[in-house]
Amino acid sequence: MNNTDLNSTPPDNAENGQHNQENGPVGQQYLAGLTVKQAHDYVVQHLATLQRTKSQLENVNNEITLWQSRVKLAQDKSKPDLADQAENRVRELQQKSNTLQLELWDLENTIPALKQELARMVAFSPSVDASQLLAQFEQVLGKDAIAEQKINEQLNAKNLDDELAHLKEKLKQKSDQDGNIQP
Numbered sequence: 001m002n003n004t005d006l007n008s009t010p011p012d013n014a015e016n017g018q019h020n021q022e023n024g025p026v027g028q029q030y031l032a033g034l035t036v037k038q039a040h041d042y043v044v045q046h047l048a049t050l051q052r053t054k055s056q057l058e059n060v061n062n063e064i065t066l067w068q069s070r071v072k073l074a075q076d077k078s079k080p081d082l083a084d085q086a087e088n089r090v091r092e093l094q095q096k097s098n099t100l101q102l103e104l105w106d107l108e109n110t111i112p113a114l115k116q117e118l119a120r121m122v123a124f125s126p127s128v129d130a131s132q133l134l135a136q137f138e139q140v141l142g143k144d145a146i147a148e149q150k151i152n153e154q155l156n157a158k159n160l161d162d163e164l165a166h167l168k169e170k171l172k173q174k175s176d177q178d179g180n181i182q183p
Helices: 003-008 036-076 080-124 130-141 143-181
Strands: none
Touching: 036 080
16 A cells, blocks of 8 residues: 555445544534644554554564465465465455555544644743743742732731721820810
């Protein structure tokens, strides 16, 4: 199978004859609801899966070649029971190969869309995420330190209010005394 075949149509799947057409429409949002970091990790996982699938497909195709040679060897040695067993193994491996080819085709058609969507996310993501910044502060300072800082700010505000009320009371008393002295 050549690269153009992989990009245009799914390979025949002898196992079930189906392909999920919903996995590749242009404009589909695969990464909706993910952060940029999560989306990046998701794309990296797909790329790793692509490499593993290619490797597995190569290994299965090598095994098919090996078992086909065993079929021929068994036939040459006039061992029909061994030839049948080897042919069964070839069929199993061909089904596995078809499944892997389908997975490979799907990945090779999905990954470019994932990369494009990730690039859009990066381009339009805000430069500062307030919740992420707060989480970083909490991590660095500890949640207790931030809570303590808030309590201290509230206490300072309360103390200022108390002092202001006390000064107002003194001014009122002074004005009342001054008002009593003067007729």
